Amino acid sequence: MDLRLTQARATDAERRAVDRVVDPALDAVASLNGNNGIKRADGVSGLRDEHFSDAGHAARGRRHLLLPALHAVQEDIGWISPGALNYVSLRLSVPPAEAYGVATFYAMFSTEPRAPRVVHVCDDVVCGQRGGEQLTERLSSEIGPELGTEGSGDEVCWVRSPCLGLCERAPAVLVQSTGEPDYSIAPASAEQALAAAAGGGPGADAADAAFTDTSVSVPQTPGGTGLRLLRRVGVADPGSLDDYRAHGGYTALRRAVGIGPTRVITEVSDSSLTGRGGAAFPTGLKWDGVAKAPERPHYLVCNADESEPGTFKDRVLLESDPFGLVEAMTIAGYATGCERGYLYIRGEYPLATRRLNHAIGQARQRGFLGADVMGEGFSFDLELRRGAGAYICGEETALLNSIEGFRGEPRNKPPFPSVSGLFGKPTVINNVETLYNVLEVLAAGGPAFAQIGGGRSTGPKLFCLSGAVARPGVYEVSFGATLREVLALAGGTVGEVRAILLGGAAGGFVLPDQLDVPLTLEGTREIGASLGSGVIFVIDTSADMTEILRRIAAFFRDESCGQCVPCRVGTVRQEESLARMLRRTEIGSREQELALLDDLARVMRDASICGLGQTAPAAIQSAIGLGLLSEGVAQ
Ligand SMILES: Cc1cc2nc3c(=O)[nH]c(=O)nc-3n(C[C@H](O)[C@H](O)[C@H](O)COP(=O)(O)O)c2cc1C
Ligand code: SF4
Ligand code: FES
Numbered sequence: 001m002d003l004r005l006t007q008a009r010a011t012d013a014e015r016r017a018v019d020r021v022v023d024p025a026l027d028a029v030a031s032l033n034g035n036n037g038i039k040r041a042d043g044v045s046g047l048r049d050e051h052f053s054d055a056g057h058a059a060r061g062r063r064h065l066l067l068p069a070l071h072a073v074q075e076d077i078g079w080i081s082p083g084a085l086n087y088v089s090l091r092l093s094v095p096p097a098e099a100y101g102v103a104t105f106y107a108m109f110s111t112e113p114r115a116p117r118v119v120h121v122c123d124d125v126v127c128g129q130r131g132g133e134q135l136t137e138r139l140s141s142e143i144g145p146e147l148g149t150e151g152s153g154d155e156v157c158w159v160r161s162p163c164l165g166l167c168e169r170a171p172a173v174l175v176q177s178t179g180e181p182d183y184s185i186a187p188a189s190a191e192q193a194l195a196a197a198a199g200g201g202p203g204a205d206a207a208d209a210a211f212t213d214t215s216v217s218v219p220q221t222p223g224g225t226g227l228r229l230l231r232r233v234g235v236a237d238p239g240s241l242d243d244y245r246a247h248g249g250y251t252a253l254r255r256a257v258g259i260g261p262t263r264v265i266t267e268v269s270d271s272s273l274t275g276r277g278g279a280a281f282p283t284g285l286k287w288d289g290v291a292k293a294p295e296r297p298h299y300l301v302c303n304a305d306e307s308e309p310g311t312f313k314d315r316v317l318l319e320s321d322p323f324g325l326v327e328a329m330t331i332a333g334y335a336t337g338c339e340r341g342y343l344y345i346r347g348e349y350p351l352a353t354r355r356l357n358h359a360i361g362q363a364r365q366r367g368f369l370g371a372d373v374m375g376e377g378f379s380f381d382l383e384l385r386r387g388a389g390a391y392i393c394g395e396e397t398a399l400l401n402s403i404e405g406f407r408g409e410p411r412n413k414p415p416f417p418s419v420s421g422l423f424g425k426p427t428v429i430n431n432v433e434t435l436y437n438v439l440e441v442l443a444a445g446g447p448a449f450a451q452i453g454g455g456r457s458t459g460p461k462l463f464c465l466s467g468a469v470a471r472p473g474v475y476e477v478s479f480g481a482t483l484r485e486v487l488a489l490a491g492g493t494v495g496e497v498r499a500i501l502l503g504g505a506a507g508g509f510v511l512p513d514q515l516d517v518p519l520t521l522e523g524t525r526e527i528g529a530s531l532g533s534g535v536i537f538v539i540d541t542s543a544d545m546t547e548i549l550r551r552i553a554a555f556f557r558d559e560s561c562g563q564c565v566p567c568r569v570g571t572v573r574q575e576e577s578l579a580r581m582l583r584r585t586e587i588g589s590r591e592q593e594l595a596l597l598d599d600l601a602r603v604m605r606d607a608s609i610c611g612l613g614q615t616a617p618a619a620i621q622s623a624i625g626l627g628l629l630s631e632g633v634a635q
Pocket of ligand 2: 409565608610611
């Protein structure tokens with residue numbers, strides 16, 4: 001490929017960061033191919049220079065390393081310079097304009113020099129109401145305006161962030177430091193956030209230790225009877241494979257291997273398990289399609305991007321029971337004929353990433369991953385890929401593009417991933433919670449699992465409770481429990497409830513007189529709501545509904561990939577209208593603004609390419625339908 005590079009040269013440190021990612025991957029391929037690797041252009045220093053070039057099909061086949069290589073530069077250097085981009089482009093044979101397009105797609109990457117530490121402060125729907133705004137005010141007054149605005153600090157800085165997936169511990173911050181691992185603090189005080197920005201933060205080890213008490217995130221009794229998905233949380237050591245096995249780990253995989261791949265898929269189909277990532281597609285049907293696809297290889301992808309505001313259930317599972325996901329993915333790979341799985345985790349989950357990396361390493365070392373899993377004669381291995389701050393990468397085809405090293409823009413469907421997915425091959429994509437359910441399907445048997453709940457809503461279900469409830473956290477119930485029952489588990493609501501956001505930013509509201517709705521796909525649809533990603537965000541009368549909706553609209557405006565006009569423009573216009581209502585500077589009357597929002601919603605729903613644009617107006621439409629935005633309703 002003829003790459004047109006600028007004159008900018010990478011520094012030694014930048015090249016080292018890129019080589020750290022690219023060379024081990026090449027060495028792995030070389031050892032598989034039985035040769036001793038690739039020639040070095042500069043045998044002495046061990047660094048490649050800009051004269052190095054290996055082109056053609058093999059080089060283009062490395063494009064999937066683009067995101068990890070950019071991560072490495074961002075982490076080591078603190079920003080991605082033009083020289084570093086040139087070097088990445090050369091090493092991976094990616095046109096520099098495309099590498100730039102990818103680097104600028106993600107919020108966690110910077111293509112401008114910036115302060116060595118950035119404190120990301122969540123000001124999204126939950127944190128905004130529970131201390132996040134006060135944090136931003138303190139940071140703003142003590143260290144200056146936020147990153148990206150005039151006057152922001154070169155040495156010490158902060159930036160607003162969408163939901164960090166720590167809503168039960170609001171307010172949350174994420175600390176990104178050059179040359180050091182990222183870490184989260186939640187709940188975060190202003191003093192902690194200021195100290196972290198100044199370089200006096202706790203560091204990753206101490207910050208991780210603050211998450212040891214899992215009862216903060218899972219208030220239900222650890223190991224309590226009735227808990228299935230959460231049964232090991234707070235009970236088994238997330239760092240020990242032996243402890244995992246002592247608590248029932250790997251019995252499901254043994255059973256799977258005992259009955260064979262076809263029967264595993266029959267069990268999953270019999271269980272009527274539906275996907276927990278939002279679309280509720282039957283898992284058995286998806287698996288069967290890929291298992292039977294003649295084209296090879298098949299790929300498995302776990303969607304751990306969890307970026308829907310108010311959602312944190314997957315994070316809690318990943319942090320507290322990482323081996324469970326490794327086992328569940330191995331079963332999925334075995335059943336559907338995949339030898340390789342990718343675990344795509346959002347970039348803002350540093351603790352879960354560390355625990356999963358450790359679990360994958362342990363499982364590989366002990367023969368639970370690799371060429372001959374458990375000595376059972378089948379091969380399966382896993383690779384973890386970190387996102388870098390883009391909600392749209394949770395959409396399954398955008399996620400595939402992100403892994404492949406392209407901008408995380410959704411593809412047109414069909415073809416669906418089960419036909420043409422990762423690298424154009426048949427691909428199973430499942431949500432984290434869906435995969436944990438597979439362990440239960442194998443433990444109980446498909447038909448018994450189907451007896452829990454009913455219809456399309458079978459099995460255990462996790463909900464993320466936040467906002468005005470006594471004990472926020474992840475709660476597990478059997479499908480069919482009512483909203484009132486789930487709220488009671490969390491100690492009930494606090495203050496006077498105005499509305500409850502169900503399903504997330506792409507969901508809808510229910511009113512205090514609708515608490516007896518059964519939390520099933522069918523029950524929520526009947527009242528015009530949806531379960532979405534399992535969000536139950538309780539809003540009391542002290543909150544300003546217009547501000548909450550404006551924040552939701554701002555989220556979609558920021559996160560739209562911009563590929564199609566109805567979403568790119570519609571999300572901007574939607575936010576502008578809500579901002580005018582908030583300032584009481586409506587164009588015409590409030591009714592006219594509501595009519596405009598209605599118009600926009602119709603166009604976005606009907607003409608957007610993907611679910612983001614189609615659901616971006618959902619919560620706003622729901623609020624309008626319930627009269628929550630009408631003139632005269634106390635805001
Ligand atoms: C904008 C958007 C964001 C999404 N984010 C996620 C996500 O973070 N996690 C997830 O599992 N599914 C997400 N989905 C749904 C996925 O596209 C896909 O349906 C899901 O991963 C399939 O897994 P499942 O069948 O196990 O639910 C998202 C969809 C859209 C449209
Ligand atoms: S609907 Fe929005 S997010 Fe989806 S492809 Fe179009 S612009 Fe991108
Ligand atoms: S972590 Fe702040 S809203 Fe979710």
